[in-house]
Amino acid sequence: MIVTISREFGSGGRELGKRLSEELEVPCYDSTILKILSEEQGLDPQYLSHISEKSIQASYPLTIGHRFSLAPDYGMDQAVKVAVEQRKVIEGLAARGDCIIIGRCADVILRDRRPFNIFVYANKEAKLERCIRRAPEGERLSPAEMERYMRRIDRDRAQHRAFFTDAKWGAKESYHLCIDTSGVEIRQIVPPLAAYVRTWCAARG
Amino acid sequence: MIVTISREFGSGGRELGKRLSEELEVPCYDSTILKILSEEQGLDPQYLSHISEKSIQASYPLTIGHRFSLAPDYGMDQAVKVAVEQRKVIEGLAARGDCIIIGRCADVILRDRRPFNIFVYANKEAKLERCIRRAPEGERLSPAEMERYMRRIDRDRAQHRAFFTDAKWGAKESYHLCIDTSGVEIRQIVPPLAAYVRTWCAARG
Numbered sequence: 341m342i343v344t345i346s347r348e349f350g351s352g353g354r355e356l357g358k359r360l361s362e363e364l365e366v367p368c369y370d371s372t373i374l375k376i377l378s379e380e381q382g383l384d385p386q387y388l389s390h391i392s393e394k395s396i397q398a399s400y401p402l403t404i405g406h407r408f409s410l411a412p413d414y415g416m417d418q419a420v421k422v423a424v425e426q427r428k429v430i431e432g433l434a435a436r437g438d439c440i441i442i443g444r445c446a447d448v449i450l451r452d453r454r455p456f457n458i459f460v461y462a463n464k465e466a467k468l469e470r471c472i473r474r475a476p477e478g479e480r481l482s483p484a485e486m487e488r489y490m491r492r493i494d495r496d497r498a499q500h501r502a503f504f505t506d507a508k509w510g511a512k513e514s515y516h517l518c519i520d521t522s523g524v525e526i527r528q529i530v531p532p533l534a535a536y537v538r539t540w541c542a543a544r545g
Numbered sequence: 546m547i548v549t550i551s552r553e554f555g556s557g558g559r560e561l562g563k564r565l566s567e568e569l570e571v572p573c574y575d576s577t578i579l580k581i582l583s584e585e586q587g588l589d590p591q592y593l594s595h596i597s598e599k600s601i602q603a604s605y606p607l608t609i610g611h612r613f614s615l616a617p618d619y620g621m622d623q624a625v626k627v628a629v630e631q632r633k634v635i636e637g638l639a640a641r642g643d644c645i646i647i648g649r650c651a652d653v654i655l656r657d658r659r660p661f662n663i664f665v666y667a668n669k670e671a672k673l674e675r676c677i678r679r680a681p682e683g684e685r686l687s688p689a690e691m692e693r694y695m696r697r698i699d700r701d702r703a704q705h706r707a708f709f710t711d712a713k714w715g716a717k718e719s720y721h722l723c724i725d726t727s728g729v730e731i732r733q734i735v736p737p738l739a740a741y742v743r744t745w746c747a748a749r750g
Contacts, residue, residue, distance in 0.1 A: 461717060512666060512715075518723035528748040532740035543733040 350467030353460035555672030
């Protein structure tokens with residue numbers, strides 16, 4: 341049973357993954373993947389986080405499309421290298437056994453293992469409310485600032501996915517179940533969701 | 546508990562609705578809505594079915610965009626009249642109590658009752674297989690013919706929705722749960738789905 345979770349920023353996808361992990365009693369990996377990678381490769385975790393989560397375009401705005409045919413670009417090269425290494429970590433984790441993986445194009449990377457792919461989304465109001473509620477004291481953004489920030493993160497995720505895969509981020513056709521979390525508590529919907537995932541995985545054989 | 550189901554042709558949305566209705570023990574309405582309407586209005590059921598399920602554009606290709614400013618067009622007028630009457634029947638059914646309504650823009654019509662809106666989809670292969678398996682003896686289309694037919698029905702549904710509502714057909718943002726039925730038996734996924742719907746409706750209050 342391999343479950344992947346993609347999500348809009350602020351939709352509660354990470355919380356859903358963590359709770360689903362407890363309910364299904366399987367490990368859940370998210371930024372832990374980068375931690376494993378930073379330990380394996382001796383790289384700075386913050387650098388890894390920057391290079392793997394930003395969109396390629398956002399990180400290297402001057403090189404894409406301009407110097408593609410020139411000598412290999414260091415930043416570009418590093419981003420692809422990190423993606424390749426991250427892919428290996430994800431494949432290794434899935435090979436170990438049942439698990440949930442949040443983000444990182446795991447649904448595409450693990451396609452051959454036929455994972456159950458979930459996309460989590462919510463309406464703008466619900467996402468804003470969640471983000472503002474969760475922001476650490478002293479880091480509160482105004483609703484307008486938060487909305488811009490949310491949009492940027494989602495755009496980065498979509499661009500990152502478009503660069504490394506052929507599956508469109510957030511298009512329902514890429515997922516087995518798309519879940520709107522607006523107006524409900526995630527802890528309440530997780531138990532029946534876990535039953536759905538269990539049944540689907542057993543039915544699919 | 547009001548549940549609406551929109552679906553791609555061949556995805557098994559109707560079967561899912563019927564089975565969910567048994568599981569939740571609430572009535573399920575689909576083409577029965579037209580039957581009620583035909584009895585109420587003394588109209589031919591086949592005519593009603595034609596006028597309500599085709600896209601407006603497909604039914605009246607010469608009038609839209611060309612004669613809009615001229616005298617009211619009979620066909621156009623009738624289509625809108627049927628949509629208005631159908632809307633009243635749907636509102637009446639929902640007012641009676643818990644139910645499941647398949648198609649007919651019920652998610653938009655019943656918006657104020659805050660229904661749980663499901664969209665059912667599947668990949669092309671799964672839909673083709675289902676449609677060909679279900680076709681009556683002697684009415685078998687070739688896979689290519691069936692694919693064209695499937696696309697036409699879905700296009701009609703999308704256009705019908707676009708004409709009568711502001712919500713995009715099949716866009717996940719319009720639904721609370723989008724379900725891919727490819728590769729699984731619908732009877733197997735319905736029990737956990739029913740639990741999810743029950744939980745969501747209770748959690749939403």
